[in-house]
Amino acid sequence: MFHLEKLYLIIKREYLVRIRSNVFLITTLLAPVMMILLLVLPLIIQSLTADRSRQFYVYDETGMIADRLAETDSQFYKRVVTDPDTLREQLIQGKIEGYILLPHEILDGEGRAGFYHDGSAGMSVSNRIHSDIRSAVRDIRLDRIDTPDEVRSVIAYHLTIENRTISETGEEAADNGLHAIIGFMMGFIIYGAMIGYGAVIMRSVLEEKSSRIIEVIASSVQPFELLLGKVIGNVSISHIG
Amino acid sequence: MSDPIVLFENVTKQFNSTRAVDNVSFEVKKGRLLGLLGPNGSGKTTIIRMLTHILIPDAGTVRMYGNRIGPDTQARIGYLPEERGLYKKMKVGEQLIYLCRLRGLKHADAQNRIRYWLDRFEAINYINKELGELSKGMQQKIQFIATIAHDPDCLILDEPFSGLDPINSELLKKIMLELKQAGRTIFFATHRMEHAEQLCEDLALFNKGKLILSGEVAKIRASYGNNSIRIRFDGDNRFLDQLKKVRIIHRSSHYAEIRLLNGADDQEVLARAQEHARILSYELTEPGLQEIFIDMVTKDT
Numbered sequence: 001m002f003h004l005e006k007l008y009l010i011i012k013r014e015y016l017v018r019i020r021s022n023v024f025l026i027t028t029l030l031a032p033v034m035m036i037l038l039l040v041l042p043l044i045i046q047s048l049t050a051d052r053s054r055q056f057y058v059y060d061e062t063g064m065i066a067d068r069l070a071e072t073d074s075q076f077y078k079r080v081v082t083d084p085d086t087l088r089e090q091l092i093q094g095k096i097e098g099y100i101l102l103p104h105e106i107l108d109g110e111g112r113a114g115f116y117h118d119g120s121a122g123m124s125v126s127n128r129i130h131s132d133i134r135s136a137v138r139d140i141r142l143d144r145i146d147t148p149d150e151v152r153s154v155i156a157y158h159l160t161i162e163n164r165t166i167s168e169t170g171e172e173a174a175d176n177g178l179h180a181i182i183g184f185m186m187g188f189i190i191y192g193a194m195i196g197y198g199a200v201i202m203r204s205v206l207e208e209k210s211s212r213i214i215e216v217i218a219s220s221v222q223p224f225e226l227l228l229g230k231v232i233g234n235v236s237i238s239h240i241g
Numbered sequence: 242m243s244d245p246i247v248l249f250e251n252v253t254k255q256f257n258s259t260r261a262v263d264n265v266s267f268e269v270k271k272g273r274l275l276g277l278l279g280p281n282g283s284g285k286t287t288i289i290r291m292l293t294h295i296l297i298p299d300a301g302t303v304r305m306y307g308n309r310i311g312p313d314t315q316a317r318i319g320y321l322p323e324e325r326g327l328y329k330k331m332k333v334g335e336q337l338i339y340l341c342r343l344r345g346l347k348h349a350d351a352q353n354r355i356r357y358w359l360d361r362f363e364a365i366n367y368i369n370k371e372l373g374e375l376s377k378g379m380q381q382k383i384q385f386i387a388t389i390a391h392d393p394d395c396l397i398l399d400e401p402f403s404g405l406d407p408i409n410s411e412l413l414k415k416i417m418l419e420l421k422q423a424g425r426t427i428f429f430a431t432h433r434m435e436h437a438e439q440l441c442e443d444l445a446l447f448n449k450g451k452l453i454l455s456g457e458v459a460k461i462r463a464s465y466g467n468n469s470i471r472i473r474f475d476g477d478n479r480f481l482d483q484l485k486k487v488r489i490i491h492r493s494s495h496y497a498e499i500r501l502l503n504g505a506d507d508q509e510v511l512a513r514a515q516e517h518a519r520i521l522s523y524e525l526t527e528p529g530l531q532e533i534f535i536d537m538v539t540k541d542t
């Protein structure tokens with residue numbers, strides 16, 4: 001036996017109680033602000049750290065790579081002849097931010113370059129160093145075997161791809177990845193809402209249990225009606241509220 | 242007498258290994274005030290929860306007006322649980338209307354009834370206050386109104402007097418008797434024998450899940466005979482210790498209730514008392530509910 005009238009009353013109460021509560025008001029106002037902060041804050045922090053000028057010492061056994069690196073950014077790479085043990089000592093003492101070791105066999109396609117730092121260098125810094133060294137080594141090796149310009153241009157060729165969407169009406173637009181981002185965010189919101197509203201309903205049940213009103217309510221409605229009323233009442237806030 | 246409105250037939254309820262209610266049968270007739278008595282853990286609350294369809298019996302049936310207990314009978318019951326509770330954050334008026342409407346009342350009817358009862362309990366000024374702001378006694382009154390406002394045929398009151406001052410207790414007693422006069426059937430669960438004594442016509446005494454005594458209070462008391470003494474005195478109360486073949490039910494410095502055991506002479510007690518103290522009053526009477534309660538429960542144990 002199922003009483004729609006009772007269900008409606010429970011839904012209405014749950015809805016009104018939730019909508020009138022201060023928590024609801026605050027979260028409704030703050031949620032968009034928090035969302036924006038969540039997206040913008042990392043960017044701000046990133047731009048703040050990027051501004052800092054860094055310098056890494058380069059100890060180059062080949063005597064060729066360091067100069068090329070310095071050509072790309074003489075502030076970032078500084079060629080030194082100090083031996084690695086001293087560099088290590090300086091790093092430990094905090095005098096330098098980091099150093100790069102380039103062994104001579106690297107030009108033969110063997111060995112490995114080393115990048116040692118105090119931990120302040122992030123992904124972007126180590127990616128940059130990696131790619132700079134790779135191009136320098138590649139260019140030197142190409143020079144050594146007198147590679148013709150045609151081959152160099154093949155190697156340097158950078159493929160570009162045009163990514164466009166065509167809608168049902170035939171309109172064309174560049175796909176700038178916005179759809180993927182929106183899709184990801186919506187998924188995230190649904191996930192968050194499921195957990196959030198689950199918690200709200202759980203708290204509402206808990207309140208009735210701890211305030212003991214459950215015994216009064218349970219002596220007038222079926223538990224199923226009560227729970228269904230709670231679920232609908234609370235979830236409808238997100239749609240109508 | 243009219244047909245029973247509530248009927249328990251061989252009802253049993255088990256929680257894990259504990260048999261909370263063990264093969265209990267009794268009936269309650271319309272317009273009677275039944276005392277549900279028993280020590281803690283004797284099964285009173287389980288009986289009440291089965292009557293309100295919060296719990297379902299493992300065996301046996303509970304009937305109301307001949308129908309099995311279910312969602313339809315719930316609306317005819319008003320239940321005041323021992324552990325009180327209402328929504329703390331809701332306004333008194335809204336809350337009462339909500340509870341009345343859950344029991345099937347129309348909005349306008351609910352409003353009229355609630356106004357009437359708030360008025361009677363001198364609480365009408367609190368109608369727009371949140372429950373959490375009220376004093377404990379006032380919350381208690383609101384809870385009682387929540388129990389009776391939908392005008393149920395059958396009231397279940399579990400310790401309704403706890404937390405009330407003497408004036409409000411009297412008001413509550415008056416209203417309980419009024420409701421009984423109007424033909425409502427009342428279940429009254431309590432540990433306070435003096436309240437049971439004043440109000441109950443019938444009693445059902447439980448111990449360890451079993452019904453060990455039931456029937457009309459007057460008949461039960463009469464069946465015990467005039468073998469209880471109530472004595473009020475001024476002076477040394479040590480004579481009480483010297484009495485033989487008696488059981489002292491209650492004693493204080495100026496008052497005692499004494500139960501005569503087989504063969505004891507009440508005049509002997511009076512004579513002993515007079516030797517040691519000045520007698521202010523002396524009464525040979527039927528035993529009170531407290532005595533019956535202790536007698537039955539200790540015998541059963």
